[in-house]
Amino acid sequence: MISRRTLLSAAGASALAPLALPARAQAWPQKPIRVVVTFAAGGSSDIVARLLQPGLQEKLGQPVIVDNKPGAGGTIGGADVAKAAADGYTLLLSNTAPISISPFMLAQPTYDPVKSFVHTAYIGAVPNVFVVHPAVPSKTVGELVAWIKAQTKPVNYGSGGVGSIGHIVGELFKKEYGLNMEHVPYRGSGPMHTDLLGGTLQFAIDTLTQNVPYIKDGKLRGLAVTSRARMALAPEIPTVAEAGYPKLLAENFLGISAPAGTPKDVVDKVHRATAEVLARPDIVKRLEDMGVALTKMSQPEFDGFVAKQVAEWAPAVKASGAKLN
Structure with missing residues (x-):
């Protein structure tokens, strides 16, 4: 026989269950988003990140913080994002250096430029x-x-x-x-x-x-x-x-990447928000005035682009003899 206490406990749990669901299903984002730039302030990656920052904040509804983490050919910033929680709150302003070049200059790479990220939104090249x-x-x-x-x-x-x-x-x-x-x-x-x-x-x-x-x-x-x-x-x-x-011949691509395993709905939101900001005429003009050649890519196309870049740059890096200590 089920006791009255057991019935009350079950009823209480059932009443509370709907209240708990929204906490588990909260829409992303619910807090500030950090975008890691792998070079110091004043470089092209930093300029582009800060140009997109206000528009991304508006589209995503949360503060977007640009965090400069220079050093070791961009691999310090790259490793920071690669090891971050795959929840969309840490993103990388990705570019050719930390993705296609620097990992191949290390005796022991700290991340895989293809497997450690989902390359989310392509911006352009300079x-x-x-x-x-x-x-x-x-x-x-x-x-x-x-x-x-x-x-x-x-x-x-x-x-x-x-x-x-x-x-x-x-x-x-x-x-x-x-x-x-x-x-x-x-x-x-x-x-x-x-x-x-x-x-x-x-x-x-x-x-x-x-x-x-x-x-x-x-x-x-x-x-x-x-x-x-x-x-x-x-x-x-x-x-x-x-x-x-x-x-x-060499061009530096710019994009936004996230840690591998970031949920698809989050990746899609970042891609869509970036595309919407890049569609604004004032942003297009400012980027073109900076010498950025804009190109539209889907998220899977960007992933494929990075894989091709890595395959092309790895031999060139080895041929150069350049090393990161």
């Missing part, structure tokens, strides 16, 4: 530019090669950091053409420009975006962009192929 201080007499890449070979000491070249595209392109440039060069890594483009504009550093391979104002003001000279076609942002600068150096 090329690098060979840029020199005006004191360097070179006006073309060919003249730069000749100038470097004429120097009695190694020529320092700067990049936004170890494992950046600028670093790898520089190492390929050095190896392919027998150049006496030494890499000077910075924690982002901002710190590098201090030395480059001051003449302490004479040559750099860096993202086009943040160099255009200096090139237009005559403070720096752009020799070639690493894209397939000339950029509307700086149409006077030839491509590396036009300059006679097609092997130096």
Whole structure:
């Protein structure tokens, strides 16, 4: 026989059950979302993240916090997100360095660029530019090669950091053409420009975006962009192929990635919110003005794009001989 106490307990549990359901089925997001940027403030990843931040906050209904975690070619930030809870509250402003390059420079990679993430929303790509201080007499890449070979000491070249595209392109440039060069890594483009504009550093391979104002003001000279076609942002600068150096073609992609295992409905919401922000004419103009070539991709297409990037860059990284200590 069932006692009166048992019946009351069962009735109480039944009455409370509906109240507990909403707590388990709360719609995402319910708290601030952190977007990790793998380079210091002032670089292209940081600029893009902060440009999208207000729109993502509006679409998702929660604060979006940009968290700069530079270092180790972007792998510090990449590992932070790869190891985070797969709940959508920690995202990565993914780019070529921590996804396609830096993991292959480590003796023991801290994450797998394909398996550790679900690549959620593609944004676009921006090329690098060979840029020199005006004191360097070179006006073309060919003249730069000749100038470097004429120097009695190694020529320092700067990049936004170890494992950046600028670093790898520089190492390929050095190896392919027998150049006496030494890499000077910075924690982002901002710190590098201090030395480059001051003449302490004479040559750099860096993202086009943040160099255009200096090139237009005559403070720096752009020799070639690493894209397939000339950029509307700086149409006077030839491509590396036009300059006679097609092997130096390299573009830095930008996107948003989440830890592997993030629920599909969360991934879909991030993808949709990003696409809606990227559809705004003012955002499109600002990104294009920065030299970002926008391309629409579905989430599965972005996953496939990353897998292809990794397959293409891994051999180039190994051929460059570049390492992360």
